[in-house]
Amino acid sequence: MKIISDSNWYKIDTMKTLIKHGTCVTATATFQSDILIEDEKITRLAPDLEIDSDLQIDASGKLILPGGVDPHVHLDLPMFNTVSSDDHYTGHKAAAFGGTTTCMDFVVLENGDFSQSVDVWMQKAQKAAIDYSFHMNLTQFNEKIAKEIPSLMKMGIQTLKVFTAYNGRLRLDDGSIFQALRIARDNGMLVMAHCENGDVIETLVNEAIKNNHVTPEWHALTRPGWGAVEATLRVASMAVETEASAYIVHMNMAGEVDMLKYMRERGVKVMGETCPQYLFFTLDNLRQQDGAKWICSPPMRSKADNERLWQGLSENILQTVGTDHCPFYFDGTKPILYEGEAIAIAGKELGKHDFTKIPNGLPGIQDRLPILWTTGVNTGKITKNQFVAYTSTNPAKIFGLYPQKGALMEGSDADIVIWDENKKVKYGVAMSHQRTDYNLYEGWELTGYPEKVFLRGKLIVDGNEWKGKRGDGKFLKRNVGEVL
Ligand code: DUC
Ligand code: ZN
Ligand code: ZN
Numbered sequence: 010m011k012i013i014s015d016s017n018w019y020k021i022d023t024m025k026t027l028i029k030h031g032t033c034v035t036a037t038a039t040f041q042s043d044i045l046i047e048d049e050k051i052t053r054l055a056p057d058l059e060i061d062s063d064l065q066i067d068a069s070g071k072l073i074l075p076g077g078v079d080p081h082v083h084l085d086l087p088m089f090n091t092v093s094s095d096d097h098y099t100g101h102k103a104a105a106f107g108g109t110t111t112c113m114d115f116v117v118l119e120n121g122d123f124s125q126s127v128d129v130w131m132q133k134a135q136k137a138a139i140d141y142s143f144h145m146n147l148t149q150f151n152e153k154i155a156k157e158i159p160s161l162m163k164m165g166i167q168t169l170k171v172f173t174a175y176n177g178r179l180r181l182d183d184g185s186i187f188q189a190l191r192i193a194r195d196n197g198m199l200v201m202a203h204c205e206n207g208d209v210i211e212t213l214v215n216e217a218i219k220n221n222h223v224t225p226e227w228h229a230l231t232r233p234g235w236g237a238v239e240a241t242l243r244v245a246s247m248a249v250e251t252e253a254s255a256y257i258v259h260m261n262m263a264g265e266v267d268m269l270k271y272m273r274e275r276g277v278k279v280m281g282e283t284c285p286q287y288l289f290f291t292l293d294n295l296r297q298q299d300g301a302k303w304i305c306s307p308p309m310r311s312k313a314d315n316e317r318l319w320q321g322l323s324e325n326i327l328q329t330v331g332t333d334h335c336p337f338y339f340d341g342t343k344p345i346l347y348e349g350e351a352i353a354i355a356g357k358e359l360g361k362h363d364f365t366k367i368p369n370g371l372p373g374i375q376d377r378l379p380i381l382w383t384t385g386v387n388t389g390k391i392t393k394n395q396f397v398a399y400t401s402t403n404p405a406k407i408f409g410l411y412p413q414k415g416a417l418m419e420g421s422d423a424d425i426v427i428w429d430e431n432k433k434v435k436y437g438v439a440m441s442h443q444r445t446d447y448n449l450y451e452g453w454e455l456t457g458y459p460e461k462v463f464l465r466g467k468l469i470v471d472g473n474e475w476k477g478k479r480g481d482g483k484f485l486k487r488n489v490g491e492v493l
Pocket of ligand 3: 081083333
């Protein structure tokens, strides 16, 4: 909206942007269309629009995609005497440069108090630069908490994340997960599950430490993949019994894809997310000198797992690609420059002599779309429409934001990416706005990259230029989502 001053009169006029000659790509179709944006919304979608506008953009030869929706990020998350190194400004800015305009972060539950815990996250997100919403980490459970779960819906939070691992810290026992699924079913909520076997991990970690096995590879060796497979089946089985729906986060094992397929073929309301890192990297990366860069939970697996996950995407067995963005510096003793300021945040070096002290998590919020495009679309593993479905439309639908987000439709928010499918870049930390000192895809040659990114009609990324602002991102109250 712009305000026009006419002598002493002020009239509020609509800001109009017209994007012409682009090729729109949605989850289900590819078509030629112009797009008219009025203020924050898409208001016309038709070929050959001839309308006076304040800004006209020629998108000939370019693709128009709905802004990416990242369902899984951890910004400003305290962990192991430090904090994930992107906050709700730097992480959002990086997301935008990669074509993502909405992300969903997890609220840490403190003292079993939902409202106070959400307030803490609301405060952190005051500096938001893209639109955002929250999931609630359900890491404690008792009668009082059970009764209060429905109040989250009034706050616009329709998702509970449970953990079958991290004993003594985040894990809920199966009985509590079962009860949470029932409550979710009765209130139109969705349970998201981090699936690994907490007891096996605890046993193996204790043994590894006793035997002085402290290098990064032991992080993966103490978190066996079959624990993830078994826990996926366990959560899905509880979803059957409770008639609830469940969403398995960060799927990383071939067997998890098999379980998902098996359950979905039998009508179980279970959905699966994977993340780019699980499509490429393996235990061998943890064996490198800089192996700590790849420490996250669940850990990297094998080539066969990478391949089965790709197949899961090709064959529509999986539903989304999130990032689990939770960056830490590789060497947090050395500052990096971010927006001209030297900033050092303790990171992976905390566990130099003990893998259990390495903060868990990887950067990826900016990388997701460009990496998936080059390695998925350009190789023919997934279509352009699947790309949009996994990175934008499906997360918007599952998490109750569609068609406000994840869509190119009249009435949708004008979150738009003008995508140059011919743009070649040498990717890596120098191109990244993620606030960390390394990038998992350093030196990768990519073809296909965002050229312009709009958030609710406002141009926030223009080539290499940042036009966004702290505080421009809006909290999204979410509705009941769809089961895909
Ligand atoms: N795994 C990580 O590696 N980091 C954050 C949370 C998680 O589940
Ligand atoms: Zn997790
Ligand atoms: Zn996570």
